[in-house]
Amino acid sequence: MVMEALLKIAVLFFFLHLSIPVNSSPSQHLQIINAERRIDLNSHIIKVYLTLKVENSGTSPTSEVHLAFSPAEAGHLAVVKAAATTGKKKKKTYVPLDVKSAEIPDGPNGTKFFAITLLTPLGKGESITLEVLYLLTHSLEPFPEEISQSEPQLVYFHDSAILLSPYHVKEQTTFIKTPSARVESFTVLEPTKQAGSELRYGPYDSQTPYSYSPVIVHFENNNPFAVVEELEREIEISHWGSIQITERYKLVHAGARHKGVFSRVEYQTRSGASGVSSFKSLLAKLPPRVHSVYYRDEIGNISSSHLRTDFLKSELEFEPRYPLFGGWKSTFLIGYGLPLQDFLFESPDGRRYLNFTYGCPLAETVVDKLIIKVVLPEGSKNPSAVIPFQVDQHLETKYSYLDIVGRTVVILEKRNVVPEHNIPFQVYYNFNPIFMLAEPLMLVSVFFLLFAASVAYLHMDISIRKS
Numbered sequence: 001m002v003m004e005a006l007l008k009i010a011v012l013f014f015f016l017h018l019s020i021p022v023n024s025s026p027s028q029h030l031q032i033i034n035a036e037r038r039i040d041l042n043s044h045i046i047k048v049y050l051t052l053k054v055e056n057s058g059t060s061p062t063s064e065v066h067l068a069f070s071p072a073e074a075g076h077l078a079v080v081k082a083a084a085t086t087g088k089k090k091k092k093t094y095v096p097l098d099v100k101s102a103e104i105p106d107g108p109n110g111t112k113f114f115a116i117t118l119l120t121p122l123g124k125g126e127s128i129t130l131e132v133l134y135l136l137t138h139s140l141e142p143f144p145e146e147i148s149q150s151e152p153q154l155v156y157f158h159d160s161a162i163l164l165s166p167y168h169v170k171e172q173t174t175f176i177k178t179p180s181a182r183v184e185s186f187t188v189l190e191p192t193k194q195a196g197s198e199l200r201y202g203p204y205d206s207q208t209p210y211s212y213s214p215v216i217v218h219f220e221n222n223n224p225f226a227v228v229e230e231l232e233r234e235i236e237i238s239h240w241g242s243i244q245i246t247e248r249y250k251l252v253h254a255g256a257r258h259k260g261v262f263s264r265v266e267y268q269t270r271s272g273a274s275g276v277s278s279f280k281s282l283l284a285k286l287p288p289r290v291h292s293v294y295y296r297d298e299i300g301n302i303s304s305s306h307l308r309t310d311f312l313k314s315e316l317e318f319e320p321r322y323p324l325f326g327g328w329k330s331t332f333l334i335g336y337g338l339p340l341q342d343f344l345f346e347s348p349d350g351r352r353y354l355n356f357t358y359g360c361p362l363a364e365t366v367v368d369k370l371i372i373k374v375v376l377p378e379g380s381k382n383p384s385a386v387i388p389f390q391v392d393q394h395l396e397t398k399y400s401y402l403d404i405v406g407r408t409v410v411i412l413e414k415r416n417v418v419p420e421h422n423i424p425f426q427v428y429y430n431f432n433p434i435f436m437l438a439e440p441l442m443l444v445s446v447f448f449l450l451f452a453a454s455v456a457y458l459h460m461d462i463s464i465r466k467s
Contacts, residue, residue: 029058030065033127035163035172041217042179043364044225044254045078045418046139046157050132054122054167061121065130066102067114068164068210072139074112078366078418079135082116084128094131095119107166108210135418137366140221142256147326149263150270153256153277154184155221161189161201161213168209173202178219187215224279225255225326228367231360236375239431243338243354247361251320251330253278254366258325267323280323284361286314286336287343293336297321302332334361351382351428358387358412359422367417374410374427383410383429389421390414 033053040047054065069077083094102115122128140155147153163172176199186192186199193200199217234246255277266274286293288311295305295318305318320330346352354374360367375398376383385393392413397406410427 029056029060030062030122030167031055031057032163032165032167032169033171035165035169037163037172037174039159039174039176041140041157041177041219041221043223044137044140044221044227045364045366046136048132048134048136050130050134050163052130052132053127054130055127056122056124059124061123063118063121064102065116065118065122065128066104066166067099067116067132067134068107068166069112069114069134070160070164070212071110071112072158073136074110076136076139076416077112077134078137078416079133079420080114081133081420083131084119085131086129097130104166111164111210113166135420137416137418138227138254140225142326143218145256146259147256147277148260149258149266149275149325150273152220153222153326154218155256157217157219159215159217161187161192161215162204162207162211164210164212165207166209169204169207169211171203171205172207173200173204175200176217178217179221179223180219182220184218184220186217186219189213189215222277224277224364225253226279226282226324226362226365227252227254228360228362228365228370229329230369230371231367232371232373234373234375235354235356237344237354237377238340239344239377239433241340243340243343245336245338247334249330249332249334249362251282251324251332253324253326253328255326257327262325275323275325278323278325281317281319283363284316284318284334285363286316286361287338287357288313289339289342290314290336291338293334295332295334297330297332347428350430352431353426353428355424355426357422358425359417359419361422364419368415370414370417372412374412376408376410376427376429377431378405378407380408380429380431383408383427385410385412386426386428387412388423388425 031054033055036051038049040049052065056062067080080099082097082099084097086093086095097119098117099114100117102113104113107113116130116132118128140157143154143156157176161174163169163174178197178199181197183194183199186194189201191202201215229250229252231250232248236244236246238244263274288309290307290309293307293316295302295316299321302318302321305316308315308317316334320332324330343356344352344354358372360370383395394411396409396411398409399406408429412425414421
């Protein structure tokens, strides 16, 4: 009964928000010959792999192929990537394509569109195979919403058995992969088949544009739902040989809320059956050659951490003061130093630039709000950031010890960040080396004045004498 009610609500919600016009296709001369969609539900970050064979059945060439996402998906969309493929199996090659947000005036209300720009226009009768990857966050709904320490975590996943597309789809199949074979229930739309931990919907033939058939899958997922509500990464550059990184985390377990009393004895003695959806350790992937690593919270330093380093990477495995169950939070700080020569370079035009990795070092983690602050040396001018995706940028000034005019801080903010955002970015700026002498000269001047004042004081006679 609950399953049927949720399905009716999903159908009603979608059709209240999608009013399908008669001629809603952005390109009537394009059609999808075959669509295969594979949905990976092993993590709380949902990965969807979509293979499309697109054909131009019209008379004029086209240079764009559009993707459509329902209102529910659009609000949780983190990444959309696309590539054109040629060849088969081991000889297959991938050519990345540009993907950008698009508007289709006659599309269904609330639908989010993206346009894939082809390298060469698709001519009459030609076809192309596209590989699309998109990621969804906060799309698994815990049910029941509260569980005890000894219960596993069950979640709902809502989607459509039929690909939402602005084009006519001749044939399509959807595969849904769950973490285990324990699937409590799922919507059946013939033909539907379950084999172990995989569900298959389809194949479905000849689907009209914007067709939609809601499905709900109720399954077990005990993987950690680690979400960083806010992460502030401060990258402070010193031209005297080091870069200091400070990361402030506000972490929460976003799974089913814990109910009842927590028993540490049961948690430790029955590790395989108690608190299976909780997590007590985290892994941070840091740059190579890190030094002076520390990990602390509001109480003080935490010693339960292990650092492994080599020439290619550094891994910090650490434990919060207590295991995290659903709804529990933890606030902590990680800091470390890096050699300057590995990350700061000089461009051909004489500008200096920082080359660093964007994103969050924690593995398999969603960051609701990421703030990166790049603190430039005092005297830096004309800063500019180069990032391969859209972020909010602004500048501010920070004052530290011995600063006179303050240090320029480049602030980069982004929401809904996933591990696929962990790619390099650059911050360029102009710097006159004469400013490196400012602080040493200031210290020398202060010591000289103190020395001169001491000498003058020792040679002064301030005693009172009779005339």
